[in-house]
Amino acid sequence: MSGSEVFADGLLAGRVALVTGGGTGLGRATAAELLRCGASVVIAGRRADVLEATVATLGEGAGYVAGDIRTEAGAQAIVDDAVSRHGRLDILVNNAGGQYFVPAEGIELKGWRAVWRLNLGGTRRMCEASLPALRAAGGGTIVNVTFSPHNGLPGMTHSGAARAGVEGYTRELAAELFDDDIAVIAAAAGHFDTDALDKYPPTVRAQTAGGVPMQRLGRPEEHAWMVALCASPLRMALSGAVLTVDGARDNFYGGWPPAALTVGEGEVPTEERRPPATR
Numbered sequence: 001m002s003g004s005e006v007f008a009d010g011l012l013a014g015r016v017a018l019v020t021g022g023g024t025g026l027g028r029a030t031a032a033e034l035l036r037c038g039a040s041v042v043i044a045g046r047r048a049d050v051l052e053a054t055v056a057t058l059g060e061g062a063g064y065v066a067g068d069i070r071t072e073a074g075a076q077a078i079v080d081d082a083v084s085r086h087g088r089l090d091i092l093v094n095n096a097g098g099q100y101f102v103p104a105e106g107i108e109l110k111g112w113r114a115v116w117r118l119n120l121g122g123t124r125r126m127c128e129a130s131l132p133a134l135r136a137a138g139g140g141t142i143v144n145v146t147f148s149p150h151n152g153l154p155g156m157t158h159s160g161a162a163r164a165g166v167e168g169y170t171r172e173l174a175a176e177l178f179d180d181d182i183a184v185i186a187a188a189a190g191h192f193d194t195d196a197l198d199k200y201p202p203t204v205r206a207q208t209a210g211g212v213p214m215q216r217l218g219r220p221e222e223h224a225w226m227v228a229l230c231a232s233p234l235r236m237a238l239s240g241a242v243l244t245v246d247g248a249r250d251n252f253y254g255g256w257p258p259a260a261l262t263v264g265e266g267e268v269p270t271e272e273r274r275p276p277a278t279r
């Protein structure tokens with residue numbers, strides 16, 4: 001793999017990074033950038049076939065472990081795998097996350113809980129499972145990927161609330177871990193061009209780039225550069241911060257619903273359910 005476009009060669013040489021959700025989208029781009037910076041990288045997710053295919057494209061220095069971050073045992077097994085492969089862990093990127101698109105009043109309690117369990121619960125479980133290894137390495141970095149919910153995010157209220165929770169958790173953990181030389185930083189993403197956007201109602205994807213001042217979606221490598229910066233020598237100065245990379249648009253502003261998002265008599269569409277076999 002060639003060097004980074006942004007960072008000095010060997011910036012993260014000797015470091016071991018674990019990237020959840022590293023088989024796709026922003027996580028895959030993050031894994032690639034950390035590798036370019038010299039780290040060894042383990043990517044995690046639930047689908048072994050997706051991870052295996054990604055590792056084949058990432059090349060030397062990359063490995064994968066299949067697992068589910070939502071349970072204590074799942075998170076622990078993921079961390080144990082990374083540590084047993086490389087003997088240490090220096091960087092944890094809590095990138096796995098997501099939600100479905102539905103107006104607030106349509107969110108069932110079960111769905112609310114599912115989104116919180118993944119985004120806030122999974123992040124917490126991965127942090128707790130990783131802390132002994134990060135301490136054993138003499139310090140390290142945790143990057144919690146969230147989206148930018150600072151104006152609210154209609155259609156994703158369950159996730160906006162969970163991501164605000166991740167921000168609070170990040171700040172608190174950062175304060176508690178300062179003496180361990182472990183940085184905890186939230187990376188709040190705006191709109192990035194990943195395949196995941198295809199699952200939302202078509203008007204969502206069509207509308208999002210036009211709402212960003214620069215009139216384009218973010219590129220996954222731009223997000224990845226921010227994550228790599230969080231693992232750089234700047235990391236402790238950033239600890240506790242929420243770094244927002246959103247092209248100055250946040251994830252939403254303006255009146256609701258946007259005219260172009262409505263269908264029929266003015267309803268807002270709900271994301272289609274995934275077929276049971278893929279859940």
Ligand SMILES: CCCCCCCCCCC/C=C/C(=O)SCCNC(=O)CCNC(=O)[C@H](O)C(C)(C)COP(=O)(O)OP(=O)(O)OC[C@H]1O[C@@H](n2cnc3c(N)ncnc32)[C@H](O)[C@@H]1OP(=O)(O)O
Nearest residue numbers: 097098099100108110111114115196207261271272273279
């Ligand atoms: C024009 C203006 C636009 C406005 C601005 C929009 C801009 C977009 C900005 C983009 C910002 C963020 C982008 C991203 O995050 S992209 C990444 C997306 N990736 C993912 O979401 C992947 C991970 N997500 C999931 O796996 C699922 O969404 C979920 C978190 C729900 C998974 O949990 P789980 O597997 O436990 O969930 P289940 O499928 O079993 O469902 C549990 C219950 O949840 C409810 N549910 C789930 N899906 C839906 C749906 N599509 N519609 C309605 N309800 C849903 C439901 O209650 C489920 O229970 P039941 O199965 O019993 O019905």
Ligand SMILES: NC(=O)C1=CN([C@@H]2O[C@H](COP(=O)(O)OP(=O)(O)OC[C@H]3O[C@@H](n4cnc5c(N)ncnc54)[C@H](OP(=O)(O)O)[C@@H]3O)[C@@H](O)[C@H]2O)C=CC1
Nearest residue numbers: 021024025026045046047068069096097147189192194196
């Ligand atoms: N794209 C965008 O514009 C934005 C994205 N984000 C956030 O950035 C992150 C990455 O987004 P993106 O790459 O676009 O989306 P993806 O849907 O491609 O990424 C989600 C990843 O998380 C993994 N994952 C989901 N659930 C679990 C689980 N329970 N255990 C382990 N892994 C899991 C998925 O793999 P698998 O299904 O195999 O488990 C997948 O690789 C997400 O947190 C997303 O919400 C934030 C703002 C904007």
